[in-house]
Amino acid sequence: MEAHSSEVFVIGLTVFFLACIIGYYVVWSVTPALHSPLMGVTNAISSVIIVGAILAAGPQGFDTSKIFGLIGVVLASVNIFGGFLVTYRMLSMFKKKTKKTKEKE
Amino acid sequence: MVAILYLVSALLFIFALRGLSHPESSRMGNIFGVIGMIIAVFTTLMFKSVLSYYEIGAAILIGGAIGSFIALRIEMTALPQLVAAFHSLVGLAAVFVAAAAFYDPVAFSIGKVGSIKTASLVEMSIGTFIGAITFSGSVLAFGKLQGTISGKPIVFKFQHLINALIFFLIIFLIVLFVINQSPTIFWTIVVVSILLGFLVVIPIGGADMPVVVSMLNSYSGWAACGIGFTLSNNLLIITGALVGASGAILSYIMSKGMNRSIINVVLGGFGGEQDTSASKDNSDKIVKQGNAEDAAYIMKNADSVIIVPGYGMAVAQAQHALREMGDILKKEGIEVRYAIHPVAGRMPGHMNVLLAEANVPYEEVLELDEINHDFPMTEVSFVIGANDVTNPAAKTDESSPIFGMPILDVEKSQSVLFVKRSMATGYSGVDNELFYRDNTTMLFGDAKKMCEDIVKSLSS
Numbered sequence: 001m002e003a004h005s006s007e008v009f010v011i012g013l014t015v016f017f018l019a020c021i022i023g024y025y026v027v028w029s030v031t032p033a034l035h036s037p038l039m040g041v042t043n044a045i046s047s048v049i050i051v052g053a054i055l056a057a058g059p060q061g062f063d064t065s066k067i068f069g070l071i072g073v074v075l076a077s078v079n080i081f082g083g084f085l086v087t088y089r090m091l092s093m094f095k096k097k098t099k100k101t102k103e104k105e
Numbered sequence: 106m107v108a109i110l111y112l113v114s115a116l117l118f119i120f121a122l123r124g125l126s127h128p129e130s131s132r133m134g135n136i137f138g139v140i141g142m143i144i145a146v147f148t149t150l151m152f153k154s155v156l157s158y159y160e161i162g163a164a165i166l167i168g169g170a171i172g173s174f175i176a177l178r179i180e181m182t183a184l185p186q187l188v189a190a191f192h193s194l195v196g197l198a199a200v201f202v203a204a205a206a207f208y209d210p211v212a213f214s215i216g217k218v219g220s221i222k223t224a225s226l227v228e229m230s231i232g233t234f235i236g237a238i239t240f241s242g243s244v245l246a247f248g249k250l251q252g253t254i255s256g257k258p259i260v261f262k263f264q265h266l267i268n269a270l271i272f273f274l275i276i277f278l279i280v281l282f283v284i285n286q287s288p289t290i291f292w293t294i295v296v297v298s299i300l301l302g303f304l305v306v307i308p309i310g311g312a313d314m315p316v317v318v319s320m321l322n323s324y325s326g327w328a329a330c331g332i333g334f335t336l337s338n339n340l341l342i343i344t345g346a347l348v349g350a351s352g353a354i355l356s357y358i359m360s361k362g363m364n365r366s367i368i369n370v371v372l373g374g375f376g377g378e379q380d381t382s383a384s385k386d387n388s389d390k391i392v393k394q395g396n397a398e399d400a401a402y403i404m405k406n407a408d409s410v411i412i413v414p415g416y417g418m419a420v421a422q423a424q425h426a427l428r429e430m431g432d433i434l435k436k437e438g439i440e441v442r443y444a445i446h447p448v449a450g451r452m453p454g455h456m457n458v459l460l461a462e463a464n465v466p467y468e469e470v471l472e473l474d475e476i477n478h479d480f481p482m483t484e485v486s487f488v489i490g491a492n493d494v495t496n497p498a499a500k501t502d503e504s505s506p507i508f509g510m511p512i513l514d515v516e517k518s519q520s521v522l523f524v525k526r527s528m529a530t531g532y533s534g535v536d537n538e539l540f541y542r543d544n545t546t547m548l549f550g551d552a553k554k555m556c557e558d559i560v561k562s563l564s565s
Contacts, residue, residue, distance in 0.1 A: 075197055086176040
């Protein structure tokens with residue numbers, strides 16, 4: 001049992017470090033003009049924590065854990081919808097301009 | 106199957122960030138993110154243990170409605186506050202998920218109540234700790250950005266010592282928690298971490314907020330990671346690491362933009378103290394004042410104008426009036442461009458978004474490295490609501506607190522127009538010698554009003 005759980009942890013750690021490296025390169029490639037939308041998107045996707053909240057809210061009946069889970073679902077949903085929508089709003093402003101300039105040219 | 110769907114979701118999140126490398130591909134990136142999130146949520150709903158669809162559906166609807174309402178209503182100038190508020194929710198959600206896992210470990214298959222696996226306990230408490238710090242730190246950052254709390258750094262004696270002691274107390278509590286798995290200790294960790302979050306952000310002043318907001322962004326990612334380890338969920342680990350890395354890089358870029366280490370920003374207390382001493386020496390110097398007509402005249406007779414916006418433009422909501430001014434100048438055949446300093450505004454990319462909102466084409470908006478060598482060839486620099494980022498003292502005066510900070514070389518252009526509300530110093534508390542130069546004209550007044558007046562003079 002102990003060996004098994006430490007193995008799981010090492011796999012998690014492997015995934016973690018590889019993801020950090022991917023994140024490092026991907027984020028450096030983001031153009032500085034889009035750093036605000038970057039925060040919007042990262043904020044939205046970090047709410048993937050909703051996965052844990054759904055698992056907690058999953059079982060039938062009502063206990064402490066389920067209530068915490070449901071609160072987690074509400075909080076994460078605010079972020080998911082809010083984060084993606086506000087990013088969408090920001091990005092569509094960057095879109096409008098290109099069209100206009102192209103028309104002008 | 107579940108693992109594969111989670112992997113797809115994680116890959117979509119990576120593509121979502123990748124899309125932001127260019128404005129053209131960015132909207133597709135956002136859509137990838139949305140699809141990834143939908144896959145993640147539905148995959149989780151398919152779990153055998155997940156049965157209460159109505160409650161979960163209702164919770165998603167409530168949260169979604171609140172989130173959508175806020176996101177659609179918010180003014181773009183209030184973006185930094187909004188992002189801070191959202192970060193606080195991620196932190197709080199992490200705390201609740203960790204608490205849920207602690208109260209019902211069976212649902213997450215990490216053991217039974219009272220005999221949760223040691224590794225899971227450690228991961229859970231670290232997730233809780235980071236989540237709680239993110240929560241309270243973001244709430245305070247929100248207050249400072251919104252103006253409900255003074256943006257001035259609040260410094261008191263033994264501040265750092267107290268923070269360090271609290272940090273060690275938390276480590277001690279975590280060890281204790283892992284040993285006896287007591288709910289009381291769990292909640293003590295939450296409360297003490299919340300306190301630490303407040304104390305960490307309290308000494309940091311308004312203009313250092315870009316770093317703070319980025320850092321909290323990073324923390325929210327690490328909190329998700331902590332929960333990911335607790336649940337042995339690779340999707341959470343990958344996403345958390347992406348967000349964590351993103352926030353960390355942004356913090357690095359922001360502190361580099363001020364030539365200060367992240368540590369220096371975090372320790373806080375910058376600015377605020379020097380105001381009085383710095384402004385004294387220059388009281389006898391002469392400032393050339395102008396009005397909107399002068400500014401219109403100067404710019405009309407130029408071939409090229411570079412506009413340097415700062416936080417003052419955001420405060421005055423002057424971006425639309427500014428763009429109108431730029432449009433008229435362009436019609437006159439004058440080359441108009443915008444120069445953005447990395448730390449202009451209150452969050453990374455703040456100025457770019459505001460100019461985008463006002464329909465300024467992004468090709469005209471350039472970063473410091475791209476435009477700085479063009480200032481000597483430029484006739485007029487129009488500085489609106491910015492100060493420290495143009496201060497030549499950063500290059501020449503070794504004793505200045507901003508020494509070494511990369512600045513926009515507006516002093517190299519033939520003339521400089523400064524739109525400012527008053528002669529007050531910038532955030533750093535350092536006086537700007539540019540104000541007293543012969544080729545500088547100060548335009549005192551509200552940034553928006555000034556732009557509108559210039560537009561009037563230009564059109565007449």
